Amino acid sequence: MIWFAALRTAIDAGTVVVLAGMGELLTERVGVLNLGLEGLIGIGAVAAVIATDLGMGPWTAFVVGMLAAALFGFLFASSVVVIRTNQVLTGLALVLVGVGLSNQLGNDYQGSPIQDRFRPLPIPVLADIPQVGPALFNHTLVVYVAYVALPLGVAFLLYRTRHGMNLRAVGENPAAADAAGINVTGMRLCYATIGASFAGAGGAFLMLAFTPVWAVDVARGRGWVALAVVIFAAWRPFRLVFGALLFGAMISLGFIAQQQNWGVSSFVLSMLPYVVTLTLIVVPAALARFGIRARSTVAPGSLAQPYFREER
Amino acid sequence: MSAARWAGTEGRRLRLERRLLANPRRAAILRVIGAAVALLVSGLILELTGRSAPFLAGEVVDSTFGSRFGLEETALIATPILLAAIAVAIPLRMRLWNIGVEGQFYMGAWASAGVGIFLDAPRPVLLISMAAAGALGGAAWILLPAIARAWWGVNEIITTLLLNFVAILWVGWFSIDIWRDRAAAVIQATPLVGATLPTFPGATILHVGFVLPFVLAVVFWYVFRGTRWGYEVDMAGGNPRAAEFAGINVRRRIVTVMLLSGAIGGLAGMVHLSGATFRLQQTISSSYGLSGFIVAALAGASFIGVVAGGVFIALLLHSGIALQGAGLSVYIVVAVYGLVLVGIAVGEVAARYRLVFGSPARAGSPAEERAPP
Numbered sequence: 001m002i003w004f005a006a007l008r009t010a011i012d013a014g015t016v017v018v019l020a021g022m023g024e025l026l027t028e029r030v031g032v033l034n035l036g037l038e039g040l041i042g043i044g045a046v047a048a049v050i051a052t053d054l055g056m057g058p059w060t061a062f063v064v065g066m067l068a069a070a071l072f073g074f075l076f077a078s079s080v081v082v083i084r085t086n087q088v089l090t091g092l093a094l095v096l097v098g099v100g101l102s103n104q105l106g107n108d109y110q111g112s113p114i115q116d117r118f119r120p121l122p123i124p125v126l127a128d129i130p131q132v133g134p135a136l137f138n139h140t141l142v143v144y145v146a147y148v149a150l151p152l153g154v155a156f157l158l159y160r161t162r163h164g165m166n167l168r169a170v171g172e173n174p175a176a177a178d179a180a181g182i183n184v185t186g187m188r189l190c191y192a193t194i195g196a197s198f199a200g201a202g203g204a205f206l207m208l209a210f211t212p213v214w215a216v217d218v219a220r221g222r223g224w225v226a227l228a229v230v231i232f233a234a235w236r237p238f239r240l241v242f243g244a245l246l247f248g249a250m251i252s253l254g255f256i257a258q259q260q261n262w263g264v265s266s267f268v269l270s271m272l273p274y275v276v277t278l279t280l281i282v283v284p285a286a287l288a289r290f291g292i293r294a295r296s297t298v299a300p301g302s303l304a305q306p307y308f309r310e311e312r
Numbered sequence: 313m314s315a316a317r318w319a320g321t322e323g324r325r326l327r328l329e330r331r332l333l334a335n336p337r338r339a340a341i342l343r344v345i346g347a348a349v350a351l352l353v354s355g356l357i358l359e360l361t362g363r364s365a366p367f368l369a370g371e372v373v374d375s376t377f378g379s380r381f382g383l384e385e386t387a388l389i390a391t392p393i394l395l396a397a398i399a400v401a402i403p404l405r406m407r408l409w410n411i412g413v414e415g416q417f418y419m420g421a422w423a424s425a426g427v428g429i430f431l432d433a434p435r436p437v438l439l440i441s442m443a444a445a446g447a448l449g450g451a452a453w454i455l456l457p458a459i460a461r462a463w464w465g466v467n468e469i470i471t472t473l474l475l476n477f478v479a480i481l482w483v484g485w486f487s488i489d490i491w492r493d494r495a496a497a498v499i500q501a502t503p504l505v506g507a508t509l510p511t512f513p514g515a516t517i518l519h520v521g522f523v524l525p526f527v528l529a530v531v532f533w534y535v536f537r538g539t540r541w542g543y544e545v546d547m548a549g550g551n552p553r554a555a556e557f558a559g560i561n562v563r564r565r566i567v568t569v570m571l572l573s574g575a576i577g578g579l580a581g582m583v584h585l586s587g588a589t590f591r592l593q594q595t596i597s598s599s600y601g602l603s604g605f606i607v608a609a610l611a612g613a614s615f616i617g618v619v620a621g622g623v624f625i626a627l628l629l630h631s632g633i634a635l636q637g638a639g640l641s642v643y644i645v646v647a648v649y650g651l652v653l654v655g656i657a658v659g660e661v662a663a664r665y666r667l668v669f670g671s672p673a674r675a676g677s678p679a680e681e682r683a684p685p
Contacts, residue, residue: 035469039650085657088409088469089609093653096602100647107641221477228470267485274477282456282471285464310330 004135006252012210014248016202018146020226021240023198030191031171031302035091037199038223039098044069044203045218046102052114058208065204066197073196081188084306106214113213140209151237171300174307225277232280250276329668339663346659350651372631384518390626394525395580396604397618399573404613406549412472413577414601415479416450420578421585422483423449425592428505438507443582450578451571458570462563484594501593509587519587533615609656
């Protein structure tokens with residue numbers, strides 16, 4: 001009984017990680033490392049909160065959140081792709097700007113829950129199955145999109161279209177892609193911006209569905225978790241969904257433990273998602289090293305490397 | 313250089329020329345300029361949102377230099393920031409990013425608090441044991457990221473950062489629950505530690521731990537300038553393959569350098585605990601790890617630069633605390649840090665370019681383009 005409720009929470013909690021992670025996956029596939037997810041989630045969240053406060057409906061607020069994050073993502077991308085600043089430094093700068101700015105702007109909205117939020121969209125027939133129905137088929141539309149449409153769409157784009165092949169080529173070997181006539185700068189700017197807007201969508205989803213009240217540091221490390229899950233997923237869309245669900249399950253476990261009074265400190269329960277995420281990236285790498293499991297994919301070849309045509 | 317050759321000839325076009333290596337001094341100057349421009353921009357934004365920047369600047373100067381207490385307070389904040397900056401700067405020489413200094417700070421404070429609360433020993437012995445425990449705690453906290461990076465190729469940025477969240481929760485657990493001072497009226501903190509660092513003669517609050525970062529900066533400046541180990545670390549950072557061929561065990565260097573960094577981060581926690589807060593509490597660090605990171609980025613892993621930058625950031629942060637009275641939140645300070653980091657990153661790029669008159673240099677000139685070492 002409670003386990004089905006837990007599954008429901010796990011799916012909801014993992015949605016932010018799927019959204020932000022899928023954006024980062026696209027960004028990293030074109031060779032740009034955006035460490036700023038934590039800040040972008042905050043920006044998306046605060047923009048959605050402000051938009052709702054101005055009387056916009058949940059969908060408009062969601063789009064506003066995406067656009068706000070896309071703007072910051074574009075500024076970040078312009079800096080690292082055009083000016084070619086160090087991607088680690090600039091990404092961390094984005095975290096600080098995003099977290100600082102969103103905390104400042106969100107301060108006025110603390111403690112007042114958003115009323116006009118996403119409503120669950122039960123899937124006909126399936127949602128009526130006892131237990132399983134409410135757990136799996138009675139979520140908001142964003143959840144279905146994040147878990148089903150998005151990975152399918154991204155996988156199709158990456159592996160089944162010419163544009164997707166070009167995209168991967170830019171990330172693996174920008175010099176070769178450039179020689180083949182692909183616009184490396186344009187591709188990187190475009191996907192780094194789109195990727196950032198996904199993180200903003202994650203933040204907006206947090207506010208409009210999952211925990212609909214502003215609190216300081218909304219992202220709570222989910223941006224960093226998403227970065228780790230992309231590595232765990234070996235830059236593949238479906239594995240990313242699996243990793244995000246594992247993270248969601250840990251969050252959900254914390255809720256259950258508190259509800260059921262298992263007597264475990266809430267501090268320990270809060271540590272769990274971070275510890276599990278850490279294991280997710282360290283253990284497979286260690287196993288691959290000892291030859292127990294073959295490493296399936298490595299990072300995109302030009303990840304975090306600026307591209308200079310002159311040095312080709 | 314080609315620039316001189318081509319200036320004054322026809323087809324005078326202004327253009328940017330990129331060089332393969334930036335002159336370190338030029339890079340340092342441009343990083344500082346970048347940071348300064350970022351501060352000016354932040355001031356401008358504050359001005360536009362209705363907060364008077366000149367007034368704020370006056371407030372800063374007053375709160376810090378206006379009284380002796382202000383100066384001592386600033387030095388008190390500078391100590392953990394400088395130590396954290398040194399902790400970040402050491403692995404940065406190998407191009408390794410330790411973003412987990414905050415976590416190592418917390419675990420160092422936790423370990424030394426454990427010793428300080430439960431060990432009964434004369435003050436000097438207790439202080440030395442606490443320092444050892446702090447360094448060990450910090451080093452232990454970076455052990456897994458170090459091994460994972462050196463042998464399994466796991467990105468150290470994300471592993472060190474994720475451990476920050478765990479460390480803060482860990483300290484919260486102990487200070488609010490397990491080690492909480494149930495006798496005293498204070499809540500959410502442990503009992504006082506058994507030994508505290510002495511203050512400077514004549515000082516009210518400034519403890520002797522203030523000299524530690526300066527001593528360490530000089531030590532590491534010498535290590536990276538005059539010792540074989542320092543040279544090998546720099547070499548392994550510059551070109552790991554070449555270092556490997558030269559017989560340097562790069563993996564072992566990675567682990568050593570990261571453990572050293574963690575130990576200093578932990579020591580920073582111990583110094584702050586025994587010199588400033590005296591109890592372990594969940595908020596023992598006011599993002600000192602973060603400030604230290606900014607300092608190290610500004611200084612570009614030069615230890616002399618770290619000292620200068622650390623004092624500067626401490627001034628900024630102390631003023632940030634003073635400014636909270638003037639209607640500025642700590643969040644704004646974080647956002648300004650972000651802009652400063654952007655300024656540093658842009659300055660670093662600018663150092664590689666030179667404004668040149670004339671048409672592109674002829675083929676074969678790249679050899680001359682290398683800046684003098």
